[in-house]
Amino acid sequence: xxxxxxxxxxxxxxxxxxxxxxxxxxxxxxxxxxxxxxxxxxxxxxxxxxxxxxxxxxxxxxxxxxxxxxxxxxxxxxxxxxxxxxxxxxxxxxxxxxxxxxxxxxxxxxxxxxxxxxxxxxxxxxxxxxxxxxxxxxxxxxxxxxxxxxxxxxxxxxxxxxxxxxxxxxxxxxxxxxxxxxxxxxxxxxxxxxxxxxxxxxxxxxxxxxxxxxxxxxxxxxxxxxxxxxxxxx
Amino acid sequence: xxxxxxxxxxxxxxxxxxxxxxxxxxxxxxxxxxxxxxxxxxxxxxxxxxxxxxxxxxxxxxxxxxxxxxxxxxxxxxxxxxxxxxxxxxxxxxxxxxxxxxxxxxxxxxxxxxxxxxxxxxxxxxxxxxxxxxxxxxxxxxxxxxxxxxxxxxxxxxxxxxxxxxxxxxxxxxxxxxxxxxxxxxxxxxxxxxxxxxxxxxxxxxxxxxxxxxxxxxxxxxxxxxxxxxxxxxxxx
Numbered sequence: 001x002x003x004x005x006x007x008x009x010x011x012x013x014x015x016x017x018x019x020x021x022x023x024x025x026x027x028x029x030x031x032x033x034x035x036x037x038x039x040x041x042x043x044x045x046x047x048x049x050x051x052x053x054x055x056x057x058x059x060x061x062x063x064x065x066x067x068x069x070x071x072x073x074x075x076x077x078x079x080x081x082x083x084x085x086x087x088x089x090x091x092x093x094x095x096x097x098x099x100x101x102x103x104x105x106x107x108x109x110x111x112x113x114x115x116x117x118x119x120x121x122x123x124x125x126x127x128x129x130x131x132x133x134x135x136x137x138x139x140x141x142x143x144x145x146x147x148x149x150x151x152x153x154x155x156x157x158x159x160x161x162x163x164x165x166x167x168x169x170x171x172x173x174x175x176x177x178x179x180x181x182x183x184x185x186x187x188x189x190x191x192x193x194x195x196x197x198x199x200x201x202x203x204x205x206x207x208x209x210x211x212x213x214x215x216x217x218x219x220x221x222x223x224x225x226x227x228x229x230x231x232x233x234x
Numbered sequence: 235x236x237x238x239x240x241x242x243x244x245x246x247x248x249x250x251x252x253x254x255x256x257x258x259x260x261x262x263x264x265x266x267x268x269x270x271x272x273x274x275x276x277x278x279x280x281x282x283x284x285x286x287x288x289x290x291x292x293x294x295x296x297x298x299x300x301x302x303x304x305x306x307x308x309x310x311x312x313x314x315x316x317x318x319x320x321x322x323x324x325x326x327x328x329x330x331x332x333x334x335x336x337x338x339x340x341x342x343x344x345x346x347x348x349x350x351x352x353x354x355x356x357x358x359x360x361x362x363x364x365x366x367x368x369x370x371x372x373x374x375x376x377x378x379x380x381x382x383x384x385x386x387x388x389x390x391x392x393x394x395x396x397x398x399x400x401x402x403x404x405x406x407x408x409x410x411x412x413x414x415x416x417x418x419x420x421x422x423x424x425x426x427x428x429x430x431x432x433x434x435x436x437x438x439x440x441x442x443x444x445x446x447x448x449x450x451x452x453x454x455x456x457x458x459x460x461x462x463x464x465x466x467x468x469x470x471x
Contacts, residue, residue, distance in 0.1 A: 126321075133318040135289050137331055138307050147330075151321040 007205020014206050029187040032100050033167045036107035044112045048119025049145040052127040069113035078173030081106045098179040106173040111163035122155035123148045157226050237300045238385050239265035245295030248281050256281040256441040267433030268412050271421040278441040279421040283388045287312045310386040311379035317371040319363040327363045328378045353377045369400030389420040437461045
C-alpha cells in the first residue's frame with residue numbers, strides 16, 4: 001500500500017516540477033503514438049468504408065481476418081518488424097531499427113486492423129441507411145466512401161480513440177523495435193517496464209499515473225474538438 | 235440532348251427468392267404529364283418504380299429509353315417513401331446532388347438555398363436534417379430530387395403519413411415541377427390525390443398492370459371490375 005501512496009506522491013512531484021526526463025518521455029510517447037494514429041487512420045478508415053460499400057468475393061473472409069487481427073499479439077508484431085528492419089533484414093539498409101520510426105511502424109501494424117474493423121462496423125449501419133439514395137444518385141464508389149467517411153465522422157472518432165488507447169499503452173512491440181534507449185526511444189510504457197524491473201516502484205507508478213492522465217486528456221481533447229454529445233445525435 | 239422518352243418496358247419482371255414482386259410488365263410511357271400508380275399493398279407499386287428507375291435489378295425482360303442508359307439515369311431522380319436524409323444540414327442535403335456533379339460548394343449551396351426556400355424550408359436551412367418533421371423531410375427530399383432539374387421524377391408515396399396541409403403543399407410543389415416540364419411518375423394510396431394530380435393512371439394488381447387509362451376516363455368509367463371496386467373503396471386482393 002505504501003508503494004501506491006509513494007507513487008502518487010512522486011507522480012504529483014514529477015508533474016508539479018515538470019521533471020525534464022518525464023516531459024521528454026511523455027512528449028515522445030505522444031509524438032510516436034499520434035503519428036502512428038494519423039498514419040493508421042489514413043489506411044484503416046478507407047478500408048472500413050470500402051468494406052462497407054463494396055461486395056466482393058473475399059469480403060467475408062477479409063472482415064473475419066481483420067477481426068482476428070484485432071487481437072494480434074504486439075510482441076509478435078514487434079518481432080516481425082524487428083526481423084524486417086534489423087541490419088541483416090530486407091529493409092536493414094534504411095537503418096530504422098531502434099528509432100522512433102520503427103516504433104511508429106510497429107504501432108501502425110497493431111492498430112490498423114482494430115481501427116478498420118470498428119470503422120467498418122460503424123459505417124455498415126450508415127451505408128444501409130444511405131444505400132438506396134446513393135445508388136439512385138448514380139454515385140461512384142469513391143463518392144460513396146467519401147459520403148460515409150464524412151457523415152460518419154463522429155462514429156469514426158470512437159474507432160480512432162480505440163486505436164489511440166491501444167497504441168499509447170502498448171509496450172511489447174516498441175520495446176523490441178525501439179530498444180528503450182534513453183533520450184532516444186524511451187517512452188512511458190517502456191520506462192515503466194524498466195523502473196519496475198529495477199525495483200523503483202514509486203517511479204514506475206508515477207510514470208503510470210502520468211500515462212493514465214495522458215490517455216484521459218487526449219480523449220477529452222478529441223471529444224471537445226469533435227463536439228460529440230452536442231449538435232444532435234451524430 | 236435526345237429525350238428520355240418513350241420509355242418502353244417489355245416483359246419486365248422482378249423476382250426475389252423465387253417470389254415474383256412485379257411483372258411481366260409491358261408498357262410505353264410518353265414524355266408528358268403526371269402518371270399515378272395505384273393499387274393495393276403488395277401490388278408491386280414500389281417495385282415497378284424502382285425497376286423503371288434502375289435501382290432494382292431486372293430478373294427478366296427489358297427497359298428501353300429514348301436515349302442511352304447513362305444519360306437516362308443522369309436525367310432522373312427518385313423520392314423514397316421514407317425520405318433518406320444525409321447526416322448534414324438541410325442546405326448540404328439539398329446541395330449534395332450538385333456537389334456530386336462537381337459543382338463548387340459555394341454555388342451548390344446558393345442553389346440549394348433557392349431550392350429550399352421555394353419548398354418552404356427557408357428558415358431551416360442551417361439545421362441538421364434530422365431535426366425536421368415528417369412533412370419537412372419529404373419536402374427536403376423533393377427539393378433535393380428536383381435540384382438537378384431532372385427530366386423525370388419518380389415518387390413513391392411521397393405523402394403517406396402526412397397531414398392535409400403538408401400534402402397540399404407537396405402537391406403544389408409537384409404541380410409546379412410538372413408545369414416546368416418534369417415528367418412525374420408517382421405511386422399513391424390516396425385516391426383524392428390521384429384524381430387531383432393524374433393525367434393517366436396505372437392500376438396495378440398482383441404485380442400486373444390491370445388497367446392503364448387517362449384520368450377522367452379511369453375514374454368515371456373503369457373498364458375492369460377490380461378497378462371499379464378499388465375506386466369504390468372495396469378491399470381488392
